[in-house]
Amino acid sequence: MAEDKPDMSAILKAVAESPKRDNSVYHKAIAEARQAFEDAETALGGPVEVRTKSKMKRNGDYVVKWTFRRLG
Numbered sequence: 001m002a003e004d005k006p007d008m009s010a011i012l013k014a015v016a017e018s019p020k021r022d023n024s025v026y027h028k029a030i031a032e033a034r035q036a037f038e039d040a041e042t043a044l045g046g047p048v049e050v051r052t053k054s055k056m057k058r059n060g061d062y063v064v065k066w067t068f069r070r071l072g
Contacts, residue, residue: 040068047071 040048049071054064 036066037068044068044070 037048037050040050047070048068051067051069052064053067054062056062
C-alpha cells in the first residue's frame with residue numbers, strides 16, 4: 001500500500017502543474033442550453049422532451065439542432 005503513495009503524489013503534482021484550461025466557452029454553452037430548456041418549457045406550457053440532430057459541415061462547423069416537444 002505504501003508503494004501507491006509516490007505514484008499518487010506524482011499524479012497530483014502533474015495535475016497541479018499542468019496548464020489551466022479556459023472553460024468559459026463550455027460554461028457559456030451550458031448556460032445557453034439551460035436557457036433554451038427554460039424558454040421551451042415557458043413557450044410550450046410545461047415539461048418538454050428534446051431531440052437532437054447533428055452534422056459536420058464542409059467548412060468544419062459542427063451543427064446541432066434541438067427540437068423541443070411538449071411531453072404528453
